Amino acid sequence: MSINRRDFIKTLATTSVVFPLSARSALASRSSSAKAQVVVIGGGYGGATAAKYIKHLDSAIEVTLIEKQATYTSCPLSNEVISGEREISTLQVGYDGLRKQGIHVLIDEVAGVDPARKKVTTQHGKTLSYDALVMSPGIAFDYAGVEGYSRELADGSLPHAWKAGPQTLALKKQLEAMRDGGTFIIAVPKGPFRCPPGPYERAAQVANYLTHHGKAKSKVILLDANDSFSKKGLFEQAWARQYPGMIEWVAGKDDGRVVKVDAKSKTAFTTFNDHKADVLNLIPPHHAGAIAKATGLTNEKGWCSVDMLTMESTVHKDIYVVGDSCVHGDLPVYAAPKSAHSASTQAKAAASAIVAKLNGLPAPEPFFVNTCYSITAPGWGFSVVHVYKVVDGKLVYVKEAGGVSPVKMESEAALKLQRRLEAEYANGWIKNIMADAFA
Amino acid sequence: MKCRSFLLFAVGLTASALVQAGATEDLARTCNNCHGMNGVSVGPTMPSIAGQSESHLKTLMLQWKSGERYSATMGRLIKGYSDEQIAALAIHFSKLPWTPVVQHANAATLAKGKAATDHCETCHGKTGGEPDDADIPRLNGQWAEYLELELMKYREDDVKMPHKKMRKNAKKIEEGDITAITRFFAAQPK
Numbered sequence: 164m165s166i167n168r169r170d171f172i173k174t175l176a177t178t179s180v181v182f183p184l185s186a187r188s189a190l191a192s193r194s195s196s197a198k199a200q201v202v203v204i205g206g207g208y209g210g211a212t213a214a215k216y217i218k219h220l221d222s223a224i225e226v227t228l229i230e231k232q233a234t235y236t237s238c239p240l241s242n243e244v245i246s247g248e249r250e251i252s253t254l255q256v257g258y259d260g261l262r263k264q265g266i267h268v269l270i271d272e273v274a275g276v277d278p279a280r281k282k283v284t285t286q287h288g289k290t291l292s293y294d295a296l297v298m299s300p301g302i303a304f305d306y307a308g309v310e311g312y313s314r315e316l317a318d319g320s321l322p323h324a325w326k327a328g329p330q331t332l333a334l335k336k337q338l339e340a341m342r343d344g345g346t347f348i349i350a351v352p353k354g355p356f357r358c359p360p361g362p363y364e365r366a367a368q369v370a371n372y373l374t375h376h377g378k379a380k381s382k383v384i385l386l387d388a389n390d391s392f393s394k395k396g397l398f399e400q401a402w403a404r405q406y407p408g409m410i411e412w413v414a415g416k417d418d419g420r421v422v423k424v425d426a427k428s429k430t431a432f433t434t435f436n437d438h439k440a441d442v443l444n445l446i447p448p449h450h451a452g453a454i455a456k457a458t459g460l461t462n463e464k465g466w467c468s469v470d471m472l473t474m475e476s477t478v479h480k481d482i483y484v485v486g487d488s489c490v491h492g493d494l495p496v497y498a499a500p501k502s503a504h505s506a507s508t509q510a511k512a513a514a515s516a517i518v519a520k521l522n523g524l525p526a527p528e529p530f531f532v533n534t535c536y537s538i539t540a541p542g543w544g545f546s547v548v549h550v551y552k553v554v555d556g557k558l559v560y561v562k563e564a565g566g567v568s569p570v571k572m573e574s575e576a577a578l579k580l581q582r583r584l585e586a587e588y589a590n591g592w593i594k595n596i597m598a599d600a601f602a
Numbered sequence: 603m604k605c606r607s608f609l610l611f612a613v614g615l616t617a618s619a620l621v622q623a624g625a626t627e628d629l630a631r632t633c634n635n636c637h638g639m640n641g642v643s644v645g646p647t648m649p650s651i652a653g654q655s656e657s658h659l660k661t662l663m664l665q666w667k668s669g670e671r672y673s674a675t676m677g678r679l680i681k682g683y684s685d686e687q688i689a690a691l692a693i694h695f696s697k698l699p700w701t702p703v704v705q706h707a708n709a710a711t712l713a714k715g716k717a718a719t720d721h722c723e724t725c726h727g728k729t730g731g732e733p734d735d736a737d738i739p740r741l742n743g744q745w746a747e748y749l750e751l752e753l754m755k756y757r758e759d760d761v762k763m764p765h766k767k768m769r770k771n772a773k774k775i776e777e778g779d780i781t782a783i784t785r786f787f788a789a790q791p792k
Contacts, residue, residue, distance in 0.1 A: 216631070504635055511631045530629045532679065534636065546675055550682025564682030568674070577760035584674035587751055591645030592636050598644045599634045 206230030209299035209486025209506035216514035300452025345441030367539035370406035451488035497560035536589035544586030653700025660692035702743020715786025746788035
């Protein structure tokens with residue numbers, strides 16, 4: 164027999180042996196005229212998943228999701244759009260799926276959050292009260308972090324395309340217009356940043372396009388503020404096999420960090436060198452979404468600290484931060500990476516914690532996993548997996564699990580099979596995770 | 603009426619079993635990311651897992667965990683789960699209904715597929731929907747692309763797949779029949 168969460172809560176509430184009277188009376192006192200209100204800020208993977216699962220777990224809760232744009236474009240797999248391997252429409256989804264489940268969706272922008280009075284105001288002049296708030300605003304770019312860069316340039320001649328959408332297509336156009344023998348530069352900011360393997364996958368997808376469109380004399384240069392990167396062995400193997408000599412990576416310690424750009428000449432300046440590009444793809448430094456900062460939720464590094472078990476902000480009660488905005492885990496190597504999959508499991512854990520709390524019940528044990536696929540060429544994919552568990556009330560990275568796909572295998576045939584399977588799995592994963600959040 | 607059944611249900615369970623049931627629900631939700639809501643996949647390369655037998659699901663997960671069975675991704679994930687969690691997940695998904703995602707194929711493909719399923723029929727049943735043993739997965743309405751990928755694993759000697767009979771039969775299939783066979787099973791509603 165299978166019971167869903169709502170049933171489970173009801174069952175708990177009627178079982179005297181489990182929880183004290185206060186918990187049960189809290190639930191009993193709920194009437195239809197005093198429904199709990201949850202507001203969700205941001206309709207990406209984190210926000211959409213949280214909204215959906217809260218409603219799914221307790222349909223009596225009124226859930227309102229506030230999102231600026233009527234259509235969402237998935238960042239995962241959007242590097243394939245740049246190379247022409249994928250249509251952007253396969254990564255786009257609206258909010259009708261959530262509306263059909265009884266979630267109120269406001270296409271609007273949040274003007275402010277008052278954590279003391281537990282109210283959210285919007286640009287269109289709406290004021291919403293909340294019992295719990297889910298904050299999932301994604302990232303905000305620090306344009307001033309690189310001299311010479313600006314928001315206008317990002318929307319114009321120097322798209323970062325680190326938020327999928329029009330800039331993804333703009334970058335694709337620039338790549339298509341690039342001459343054979345040209346240089347495509349990707350500038351990578353100091354971590355932590357959204358999608359840790361993303362810049363290196365992008366380099367491969369750009370090389371994929373160049374190789375197959377008569378531009379094999381071109382170069383792709385990664386100017387990196389960091390000294391290492393996610394899935395490094397796997398990327399280096401793929402680059403060498405598929406695009407020999409085409410991709411060059413410059414580490415931070417080797418003067419890789421870009422500090423200044425000149426938009427007109429498309430030049431990236433590091434401390435000691437200047438690099439002239441035909442296409443300059445600067446990924447600016449970034450931090451938690453602007454509304455998270457304005458609400459006072461961010462730490463000195465610009466990200467939101469959370470209770471690792473419930474995702475509740477350590478700054479303001481009843482505000483839960485999920486997705487790229489939060490820092491989940493206390494050591495850099497064990498912290499959950501900023502990925503859609505992390506956002507999704509964080510959102511589910513937050514949803515369970517919120518529903519339990521609104522029903523006067525203790526927070527359930529959370530489960531967090533991450534799976535992140537990268538595709539460097541058709542039929543060539545690999546992944547990193549993270550599994551976390553709670554030990555003595557603390558979130559722990561499970562060292563005996565997780566890790567990256569094997570670099571070496573028994574034979575060439577086995578290696579090709581492994582890469583092919585993971586490239587194919589990425590295509591299935593994107594459909595399921597999008598449906599899990601938005602359908 | 604619904605409420606009454608919860609009460610009746612509650613009477614038969616201890617408090618810790620209830621907590622366990624809630625924990626399993628929470629744990630199972632992390633599977634949805636890849637395998638679809640409630641284990642029914644909408645991504646053609648990812649299998650639906652809801653409604654497969656408990657024994658089959660549990661065996662797969664334990665074999666991945668021990669390294670006895672090759673997997674591209676699942677082995678790394680499942681090593682993070684205890685044997686008790688694996689057992690609970692197997693029960694959880696086996697109790698959900700098997701929901702075939704019927705994928706249409708043209709008559710020629712179906713006929714070719716049907717003719718080539720001799721090697722499959724004994725164990726998986728005529729349509730793939732009637733396995734003769736609890737350890738054998740259902741194939742009807744499973745995603746064709748996933749079935750093709752799974753056959754690739756069984757046909758590759760250099761990765762470790764545990765089921766001798768399945769390995770033998772997978773290798774007997776003519777390369778040109780693979781697509782027809784997987785489309786045939788994917789098209790079966792029952």
